[in-house]
Amino acid sequence: MASPTEFVPTSSLGDALVILGAAGIVIPLFARFRITPVVGFILAGVLVGPFGLGSMAAQQPWLSYITISDPGRLAPFAEFGIILLLFSIGLELSFQRLWQMRKTIFRIGPMELFGGGALIALVLLMLGNTLPTALALGLALALSSTALVLRIADTRTPVGRAALGTLLFEDIALVPIIFLLGAMGRGDQAADLGDFLRTLGMGTLVIVALLGIGRFALPRLFAQAARTKSPELFLAASLLVVIVAALVTGAVGLSPIVGALVAGLLIAETDFHTEVEEIIEPFKGLALGVFLLTVGMSLDLGVVWERLWEILLAVTLVLSAKALVTGALLRLNGYRTATATEAGILLASPSETTLIVLASAVTVNLINAEAAQFWQIVTALGLTVTPLLAILGRWLARRVDRAGAVESHPEDSALHRTLIIGGGRVGKLVAEMLRTHDKPYLMIDANADQVRESRQEGFRIAYGDAARSNALARFGADQASAVILTMDQPVAVQRMVRQLRRAYPELPIIARARDASHAAALYRAGASHAVPETLEASLQLSEAVLVDLGVPMGPVIASIHEKRDEFRAQIMEEGELDEKPQLKSSSLREQTGG
Known part of the structure; x- marks a missing residue:
């Protein structure tokens, strides 16, 4: 058995080290400068590949830890x-x-x-x-x-x-x-x-x-x-x-x-x-990052330098021909000039x-093999400049046809609908009220059986774990009119409110709260409205008894709304103040029957 000082990494472990190291450096570095990591992975491939530092691994063995000499393994x-x-x-x-x-x-x-x-x-x-x-x-x-x-x-x-x-x-x-x-x-x-x-x-x-x-x-x-x-x-x-x-x-x-x-x-x-x-x-x-690394590794910088002008001419020829043909065909088939221009340039590589x-x-x-190597380098360079082509296409499209900017917005299938998190009793009731008033909605639930049953009952519902960091983004939270959290899971609801408010500062977030204390915590987390179950139960009981005692419905409803606004103001104040939170919570619980 080899001693620790004699340990030599296997090729697979060495490759994994390079790949994960490249991902750990490229993604945050290029994100910091708001540059797509596509270019970073290709440049990293050039650096650690057989035509970069990998070519010196035989003379400097320590380089074998941070380079890949055989891109075929990837x-x-x-x-x-x-x-x-x-x-x-x-x-x-x-x-x-x-x-x-x-x-x-x-x-x-x-x-x-x-x-x-x-x-x-x-x-x-x-x-x-x-x-x-x-x-x-x-x-x-x-x-x-x-x-x-x-x-x-x-x-x-x-x-x-x-x-x-x-x-x-x-x-x-x-x-x-x-x-x-x-x-x-x-x-x-x-x-x-x-x-x-x-x-x-x-x-x-x-x-x-x-x-x-x-x-x-x-x-x-x-x-x-x-x-x-x-x-x-x-x-x-x-x-x-x-x-x-x-x-x-x-x-x-x-x-x-x-x-x-x-x-x-x-x-x-x-x-x-x-x-x-x-x-x-x-x-x-x-x-996909591994693929981009292999693209960078195929670039022989020696050949590129020797045939630089030929390669640049070939890249220009390919990009120009494809952009011209694609843009012209899209325009002839009814696409706006801005769309055809941008798509033509984007598809040019x-x-x-x-x-x-x-x-x-x-x-x-x-x-022959020599010609193939030349065109492989042209292809790799073309792939490298694809993000730049995207930027050029957007810029030129705005110049060619400023009215085309109207088309750049996504389809509105998910626009201005309310997302209801939780397909249980409360979620269904909210969905029914939205449907009654012709407001678009989508319920989301992580229980497959609940999703199937709700769909059979005619509700619009999708399967998804809303607690995942990017799940609601995929359901169009950035375009939603509101998000309503109906789950009876206080900790999870509070965590989701905090995540949503961080990601979407202007999004209305309405959350179900267990009691006034929980509602105050939700306001602190960023909820637009938090509705305590105990408060609503107390108000409904009050409404029923007042009507039974002969008080007219109009004044009853007005007083209920007034009391609800009063309690909400107190809860929001509790959410904003740090002083004596337990005392205020206790007081509120006594008032609301909690």
Whole structure:
């Protein structure tokens, strides 16, 4: 057994150290300067990769602790990050929304991909490349980055929806593109039409099977996981579904990301999609960071410096051609000038799947290894500048068409509705009153059986654990007209009030309180209104007895409202003052019958 001084970290532990260290430095550092961590991860990859400090690890062994000499070891984790990203995209969609986007996916998407590819191929032909090589490079470089664009764009906006539609078509078209390159190939690896048709047929059968089985099995699987109240089991079920779907589609020759997208779509149709999205978010972010690290590691700074002007010219060519084609097509298909401009520039960079297509083109001898390395560097640089393209696109869109700024707001499906936390007796009563007055609402409850029963009774309700830090943000708390906390859990309610007030300073927060003392604590935590059960019970008893004694209803209601306002003022005063809190609470309890 080795002594502590002889300990040498395994490659996997060393890689984990670098990845976690990069995440721990990059994310807070770039967030401090309000810069997307995408650029930071790529730069970190350049620094710790085989062409950066990793190239000196042989001379300086201590560098092996903080560098990665073989980026290939990270490839499975990078692929998993992209799979989780497509899975989360599916969670944000639905089959109905996908059908509404069919024009963008199956009309604009093909024109954008093949139009951009044709323009790039034409320029490459003029530069002396052969037709097969130019077509292969054109198709590879015409793909846009799903991983980065959809992390930057809000898919609820016109720009985000346009980007999502074209990117979905590109992901679907990846397998046909690879087969097309195989058919054009000049070697033993060339593919034939029969292989393609077999893959297409098997892929169709697998997707149909996933849709059929998933609609039946997934609601039951996640309902059972929800009943256990175990986040670990919920996470395990989520990862199981996405990995099985990706493996099955990959086994028949389709891209694993197609299976991940289908899995996300299926879960989006269940009551548990928001909870699943919340749980996998940290894993998706870290795995995507690994992918960005591998992009940075592929940049050979020596080659970049030697061929700097050629590389810059190639990057400019690709970005300009794609922005021009995409923007023009979106404008011709009815999008506003501002939207078309911003989306065109955002989709201008190459894709992570460009690297896959380039590798396939090398395999079938359409391009040589040296040319592939050159275009891989162009792709990596294009990915690096994607966040800058997003900023440029927004700025230019405002300049081109200032009226287009109206379109940048998200869809209003979650706008100005009241969020009711808790689907029990009190929550249902509040929902009924809102429904009576035609006010939009959404109840949220973490009990799967309660969600099912309430939905059967006609209530609008979603499954979700509102106590999670970002859960209410996913339900649109930033656009809500109010949040009402109806749970009979004093400590949890007080904690949620404090979190909500910190995150949304202007949001009206109405909370159910157990008694006057609890109401005062809720006011201190930031509640707009806190309603003690004991106070309301006392007022209702008073109202009933006064009416029975013959007092007219009008004066009774007026006096009840006056007394309620008086008690509320006293409770709010108690919440604001620190002096003798126990004495004031006792006094209030005596007055309200608590």
